[in-house]
Amino acid sequence: MSVTISVPQQQLLERILTLEIVRVTERAAVSAARLRGHGREKAADQAAVDAMRRELNKLPIVGTVVIGEGERDEAPMLFIGEKVGQGGLAVDIALDPLEGTTLTAKAMANALAVMAMAEPGTMLNAPDTYMDKIAIGPGYAEGLIDIDAEPGDNINALARAKGVKPSEITCCVMDRPRHETLVAKLRKAGAAVKLITDGDVAGIIETTDPSTGVDLYIGSGGAPEGVLAAAALRCIGGQMQGRLVFRNDDERARAAKWGVTDLNRKYGLLELVSGDVVFSATGVTDGSMLRGVHREGGFYTTESVVMRSATGTVRWIKARHRIKDA
Numbered sequence: 128m129s130v131t132i133s134v135p136q137q138q139l140l141e142r143i144l145t146l147e148i149v150r151v152t153e154r155a156a157v158s159a160a161r162l163r164g165h166g167r168e169k170a171a172d173q174a175a176v177d178a179m180r181r182e183l184n185k186l187p188i189v190g191t192v193v194i195g196e197g198e199r200d201e202a203p204m205l206f207i208g209e210k211v212g213q214g215g216l217a218v219d220i221a222l223d224p225l226e227g228t229t230l231t232a233k234a235m236a237n238a239l240a241v242m243a244m245a246e247p248g249t250m251l252n253a254p255d256t257y258m259d260k261i262a263i264g265p266g267y268a269e270g271l272i273d274i275d276a277e278p279g280d281n282i283n284a285l286a287r288a289k290g291v292k293p294s295e296i297t298c299c300v301m302d303r304p305r306h307e308t309l310v311a312k313l314r315k316a317g318a319a320v321k322l323i324t325d326g327d328v329a330g331i332i333e334t335t336d337p338s339t340g341v342d343l344y345i346g347s348g349g350a351p352e353g354v355l356a357a358a359a360l361r362c363i364g365g366q367m368q369g370r371l372v373f374r375n376d377d378e379r380a381r382a383a384k385w386g387v388t389d390l391n392r393k394y395g396l397l398e399l400v401s402g403d404v405v406f407s408a409t410g411v412t413d414g415s416m417l418r419g420v421h422r423e424g425g426f427y428t429t430e431s432v433v434m435r436s437a438t439g440t441v442r443w444i445k446a447r448h449r450i451k452d453a
């Protein structure tokens with residue numbers, strides 16, 4: 128049931144939700160972590176989906192999944208359009224209960240449980256296609272990098288802005304044959320390239336954290352993941368651009384169904400996520416920014432990051448959960 132609430136109450140609820148949403152990603156992470164290293168992508172994803180849905184349904188929200196596990200006919204749960212929550216604040220939800228199913232199945236670094244909640248109608252309804260993405264962390268002049276510029280020009284601009292040589296710039300790129308030319312161009316410009324097998328939400332967030340050593344993210348990955356990463360950057364700062372990539376008419380039709388009219392549009396950060404947003408991620412496997420789930424004595428420990436765009440507050444939350452309750 129939806130209730131009408133006044134603006135101050137709405138803000139209060141949004142603040143409360145900032146801490147509530149971490150429970151959702153924590154639970155998803157703990158559930159998926161039980162299947163780390165077992166080679167069962169689907170089972171790990173399902174465990175995360177079930178847990179996330181259970182927790183979402185406890186929140187005081189009227190939530191609509193706008194980025195989820197897929198369309199209703201292909202995803203029994205957390206499908207696009209699914210309503211979740213107990214009733215309360217109306218929010219749109221973008222989620223990836225297990226970002227990095229393969230990373231989890233192989234017990235490799237950087238698998239996350241991820242979710243964002245935003246004002247209704249303010250996140251791009253990204254179809255399940257690829258998206259070309261480019262991102263850097265905060266503190267640079269707006270427009271320093273551009274998805275349409277030559278990779279070498281972006282490297283030079285970033286190196287100049289940082290006051291370093293291009294050889295001191297590190298780019299994160301997904302290790303895919305489709306990126307061969309891109310990687311060659313980045314290296315020709317003198318940059319170092321850190322190749323990742325999966326998980327570009329983490330790859331993009333890494334650009335915001337100097338301790339990761341990643342300065343620029345570039346390349347194509349999932350469009351839904353692009354919106355989730357944009358939600359994080361809206362909170363933590365940074366720049367990002369994206370453009371949907373269509374491989375066939377079926378994908379173009381999907382885009383049309385979600386209201387995308389200009390198929391070649393270049394989306395800026397504020398067009399990917401325009402409204403106030405809260406974002407939460409919990410580590411499933413150990414990663415560059417978040418430790419994964421560990422078993423210590425009678426507890427599971429989790430590490431999460433929760434952020435809010437309205438204030439730019441970023442919280443790292445370590446928690447322990449009694450195993451018998453988890």
Ligand code: VTB
Binds near residue numbers: 327
């Ligand atoms: C992308 C990326 C994700 O899977 O969707 C990728 O955005 C799939 O890409 O972070 P390929 O089709 O090239 O394998 C992830 O890496 C993990 O879900």
